[in-house]
Amino acid sequence: DGGITQSPKYLFRKEGQNVTLSCEQNLNHDAMYWYRQDPGQGLRLIYYSQIVNDFQKGDIAEGYSVSREKKESFPLTVTSAQKNPTAFYLCASSIDRSGTSPLHFGNGTRLTVT
Amino acid sequence: EDQVTQSPEALRLQEGESSSLNCSYTVSGLRGLFWYRQDPGKGPEFLFTLYSAGEEKEKERLKATLTKKESFLHITAPKPEDSATYLCAVQGSYNFNKFYFGSGTKLNVKP
Numbered sequence: 001d002g003g004i005t006q007s008p009k010y011l012f013r014k015e016g017q018n019v020t021l022s023c024e025q026n027l028n029h030d031a032m033y034w035y036r037q038d039p040g041q042g043l044r045l046i047y048y049s050q051i052v053n054d055f056q057k058g059d060i061a062e063g064y065s066v067s068r069e070k071k072e073s074f075p076l077t078v079t080s081a082q083k084n085p086t087a088f089y090l091c092a093s094s095i096d097r098s099g100t101s102p103l104h105f106g107n108g109t110r111l112t113v114t
Numbered sequence: 115e116d117q118v119t120q121s122p123e124a125l126r127l128q129e130g131e132s133s134s135l136n137c138s139y140t141v142s143g144l145r146g147l148f149w150y151r152q153d154p155g156k157g158p159e160f161l162f163t164l165y166s167a168g169e170e171k172e173k174e175r176l177k178a179t180l181t182k183k184e185s186f187l188h189i190t191a192p193k194p195e196d197s198a199t200y201l202c203a204v205q206g207s208y209n210f211n212k213f214y215f216g217s218g219t220k221l222n223v224k225p
Binding site: 033040041042043044045090092098105106108110 | 118145146148150155156157158159160163201203210211212213214215216217218
């Protein structure tokens with residue numbers, strides 16, 4: 001079955017540590033996205049990538065970094081510079097770069113930083 | 115600034131009691147409006163895309179409609195399995211890589 005796989009489902013880290021969230025898709029989609037979801041707020045865009053080796057900042061990129069070395073993979077690193085890292089992180093993809101297709105989401109990673 | 119507001123925040127219905135969820139939006143040139151369903155602890159699941167005012171889409175007990183300022187998700191004779199959070203998102207023509215999401219309506223259907 002084609003889809004987006006995010007791992008791990010739950011992640012616990014101590015403050016001051018960097019952590020990397022995995023996102024893999026086998027849908028052959030060009031574009032990939034990272035969103036953050038907090039209670040009572042809409043999804044907020046962290047980073048997106050339209051093609052391999054290229055990515056752009058979203059609305060809340062500070063304290064995060066990404067890479068896109070392969071079409072299938074778009075890992076997100078939450079760095080120690082991110083002030084409020086505890087959240088539910090969602091990876092998404094869309095079929096093409098022109099933005100005419102909907103986003104398809106993985107099942108998220110819940111990150112807790114103490 | 116592109117913006118999406120959903121109402122109500124939460125809605126409690128009895129099984130079979132029809133109702134509507136609202137999504138009001140402001141966007142610089144609407145490219146698409148999207149409805150998603152999200153179950154607890156899961157990622158959003160795509161339901162519909164609407165592109166222009168007057169358009170309607172249906173799927174089982176759900177029907178989405180679009181005007182120039184808002185969209186409605188009508189739920190006819192809901193069942194308990196329709197309980198979920200419903201999210202609305204818009205995509206503008208200015209930067210079509212950005213999808214702006216509302217905070218959702220949490221629907222609870224009681225048997």
